[in-house]
Amino acid sequence: MAGVWILAESREPTLELLSAGIDIAAQLGVKVAAFALSSQLAEEYIKCGCDEVMLLPPLAAGQPLESYVPVIVEEALLNGPDIILIGASQRGREIAARAAAALNTGLCSGCTGLRLDQEKKQLVMERMLFGGAAVQTVVCETRPQMATIPPRTFEQAQPAEGHQGEVRQLPAAPPSPVTVVERTPKTSEAVDITEAKTVVCVGRGVGKQEDIALARELAGVLGGEVGCSRPVAEDLRWLPEELYLGISGKKVKPDLYIGVGVAGQIQHVSGIRDSKVIVGINRDENAPIFEAADYGIVGDLYDIVPKLVKEIKAALKI
Amino acid sequence: MPRIIACFKWVMDEADIKADPKSRQLVLDRVGYKISDYDRNAIEEAVQLQEKHGGSVVGITVATPGAKPCLKDALSRGPEKACFVNDPAFENLDPSQTAAILAAAIDGKIEYDLIICGEGSSDLYAQQVGPALAEKLGIPCATYVNKLTYVEGENKVIAQRKLDDGLETVSVKLPALITVLPDLNTPRIPSLKQVLGAAKKPVDNVSLANLQQTFEPCLKTTGILAATMERRRLKFTADPEDIRKVVDSLIKEGVIA
Numbered sequence: 001m002a003g004v005w006i007l008a009e010s011r012e013p014t015l016e017l018l019s020a021g022i023d024i025a026a027q028l029g030v031k032v033a034a035f036a037l038s039s040q041l042a043e044e045y046i047k048c049g050c051d052e053v054m055l056l057p058p059l060a061a062g063q064p065l066e067s068y069v070p071v072i073v074e075e076a077l078l079n080g081p082d083i084i085l086i087g088a089s090q091r092g093r094e095i096a097a098r099a100a101a102a103l104n105t106g107l108c109s110g111c112t113g114l115r116l117d118q119e120k121k122q123l124v125m126e127r128m129l130f131g132g133a134a135v136q137t138v139v140c141e142t143r144p145q146m147a148t149i150p151p152r153t154f155e156q157a158q159p160a161e162g163h164q165g166e167v168r169q170l171p172a173a174p175p176s177p178v179t180v181v182e183r184t185p186k187t188s189e190a191v192d193i194t195e196a197k198t199v200v201c202v203g204r205g206v207g208k209q210e211d212i213a214l215a216r217e218l219a220g221v222l223g224g225e226v227g228c229s230r231p232v233a234e235d236l237r238w239l240p241e242e243l244y245l246g247i248s249g250k251k252v253k254p255d256l257y258i259g260v261g262v263a264g265q266i267q268h269v270s271g272i273r274d275s276k277v278i279v280g281i282n283r284d285e286n287a288p289i290f291e292a293a294d295y296g297i298v299g300d301l302y303d304i305v306p307k308l309v310k311e312i313k314a315a316l317k318i
Numbered sequence: 319m320p321r322i323i324a325c326f327k328w329v330m331d332e333a334d335i336k337a338d339p340k341s342r343q344l345v346l347d348r349v350g351y352k353i354s355d356y357d358r359n360a361i362e363e364a365v366q367l368q369e370k371h372g373g374s375v376v377g378i379t380v381a382t383p384g385a386k387p388c389l390k391d392a393l394s395r396g397p398e399k400a401c402f403v404n405d406p407a408f409e410n411l412d413p414s415q416t417a418a419i420l421a422a423a424i425d426g427k428i429e430y431d432l433i434i435c436g437e438g439s440s441d442l443y444a445q446q447v448g449p450a451l452a453e454k455l456g457i458p459c460a461t462y463v464n465k466l467t468y469v470e471g472e473n474k475v476i477a478q479r480k481l482d483d484g485l486e487t488v489s490v491k492l493p494a495l496i497t498v499l500p501d502l503n504t505p506r507i508p509s510l511k512q513v514l515g516a517a518k519k520p521v522d523n524v525s526l527a528n529l530q531q532t533f534e535p536c537l538k539t540t541g542i543l544a545a546t547m548e549r550r551r552l553k554f555t556a557d558p559e560d561i562r563k564v565v566d567s568l569i570k571e572g573v574i575a
């Protein structure tokens with residue numbers, strides 16, 4: 001089936017892309033199809049407005065999810081979709097890049113917004129450039145038009161009364177030359193930092209892992225949560241991956257963000273841009289965080305944070 | 319002994335990019351250039367594998383002729399040779415073009431077992447060129463790798479991928495391509511001797527004419543606007559009175575309660 005195709009690793013992002021897909025398909029007067037990994041999910045996607053579900057058969061043991069690429073490419077070659085929207089998980093990004101290359105078409109990676117140019121029947125897509133310093137608008141001149149879209153960009157599609165659709169079984173994936181020898185699922189139950197009203201963010205200026213306690217105390221008196229910069233999670237591994245903020249991490253919109261020893265490079269600031277109030281604590285008065293902050297405190301965090309805690313306690317009488 | 323190709327991109331340093339707040343146009347006349355951040359990890363990994371297992375490392379880039387300074391920078395980090403795929407037309411390429419040009423420059427022209435790319439480039443951060451190049455070359459790939467082992471005698475690599483849902487260790491037969499995360503290694507800082515030595519290393523120049531193909535873009539950029547942010551940018555010291563002022567303001571703004 002031509003039209004708009006949706007592909008994501010799991011249920012929630014599929015439903016999110018489905019709501020965007022239904023909208024675009026209605027404007028184009030075409031149908032919406034989605035890939036599903038189980039017949040149960042297939043049923044649900046149809047209830048939520050999908051016209052066709054392409055059911056992917058289970059993979060053989062030890063095959064990574066990316067093994068479906070040849071199947072997806074084959075279906076696209078047979079059916080000629082106008083648009084393919086793919087959930088921007090890491091696997092989704094690899095699948096999309098390989099599929100786009102095989103289909104000789106363009107892919108807008110990390111698309112943060114899209115609309116349809118009705119006249120040209122073309123998607124107008126936005127994405128971040130230079131670590132978030134700029135927004136780039138692109139159109140895809142080839143077909144299908146492809147985009148990977150981060151989670152929570154759209155609301156999930158909801159069940160529509162009595163919506164009907166078809167389920168079509170796809171052929172099995174050919175054996176992949178990449179085989180899985182071990183899987184370690186994520187165990188840490190990190191808080192959902194995107195929900196926090198106040199975020200105290202630990203940067204590399206915090207010299208030792210134990211000293212994160214300082215940030216925790218500040219977060220404690222404010223009723224907030226502790227987040228971090230990418231190197232604190234990835235290079236130092238002091239805090240879980242789910243807690244780092246920025247263009248490749250989580251995007252947050254708290255009422256209050258306090259950066260503690262965070263330099264404030266653009267890739268980080270892109271993730272905190274929508275905070276209501278930004279406070280930066282840094283001993284380098286030229287640190288970029290001060291360009292991005294409402295309140296900048298220049299000095300040693302080991303001196304400032306305890307003072308801040310004391311003042312807040314006094315002001316709130318706790 | 320693995321023959322390795324490390325792909326690197328010469329990019330504008332985003333820290334130098336300014337914006338005109340009224341027009342939201344980027345002001346690029348004072349920007350410096352650098353090797354894309356994560357490509358330094360790609361080069362480092364290639365060089366470490368060579369130090370351990372022998373073989374060779376070629377650094378390859380697709381750029382305009384003006385990017386020539388990238389060669390010395392890249393070669394000072396350890397590769398013994400560079401392939402400079404350059405043409406005045408190679409400006410503002412979209413990822414599909416870059417992947418196609420790399421494929422044309424590598425396929426049948428450079429012998430390799432392993433190609434290493436960064437997770438994403440610092441300017442576009444499309445995270446596409448690596449997997450797209452693998453697809454064009456018809457070789458397997460493993461993305462988002464934060465641990466890599468070359469298995470001698472078996473012609474394969476074991477790669478640990480860091481994904482949203484956990485870690486996945488995969489075994490990949492060579493030839494293959496991998497894309498690397500920054501926590502894989504710490505790139506070395508070239509010594510003066512290495513910087514000087516880099517100028518003497520061989521460079522293969524490849525032009526568009528040499529590739530005997532055309533490369534049309536798939537994506538068209540219709541606009542670029544600076545992302546602006548209105549902030550008050552008030553500055554305070556660590557004096558207790560200043561700290562009190564900040565706390566008072568935050569309470570007044572209703573973000574502390």
Ligand SMILES: Cc1cc2nc3c(=O)[nH]c(=O)nc-3n(C[C@H](O)[C@H](O)[C@H](O)COP(=O)(O)OP(=O)(O)OC[C@H]3O[C@@H](n4cnc5c(N)ncnc54)[C@H](O)[C@@H]3O)c2cc1C
Pocket residue numbers: 131202203204205206228229230231232244245246247248249250260261262263264265266267268271281282283284287299300301302355356438439440443
């Ligand atoms: C493609 C790409 C994507 C990226 N994505 C992200 C992302 O999503 N999120 C992210 O965070 N980063 C990201 N980065 C990395 C980003 O560019 C920065 O390198 C990173 O944010 C810096 O982290 P930091 O501020 O903790 O560390 P640093 O840059 O090391 O800064 C530490 C700061 O602490 C200050 N300091 C030191 N000691 C003290 C003290 N005692 N008291 C007060 N201040 C002190 C220093 O002055 C300095 O400003 C990305 C980079 C690239 C290339």
Ligand SMILES: Nc1ncnc2c1ncn2[C@@H]1O[C@H](COP(=O)(O)O)[C@@H](O)[C@H]1O
Pocket residue numbers: 325326327328354356357360378379380381413416420434435436437438439442443444445446447448
């Ligand atoms: N012009 C280029 N020349 C060589 N390698 C590149 C180029 N552009 C991208 N790459 C490689 O592909 C990776 C991903 O780039 P991107 O798809 O732009 O995010 C980079 O980290 C590089 O390893």
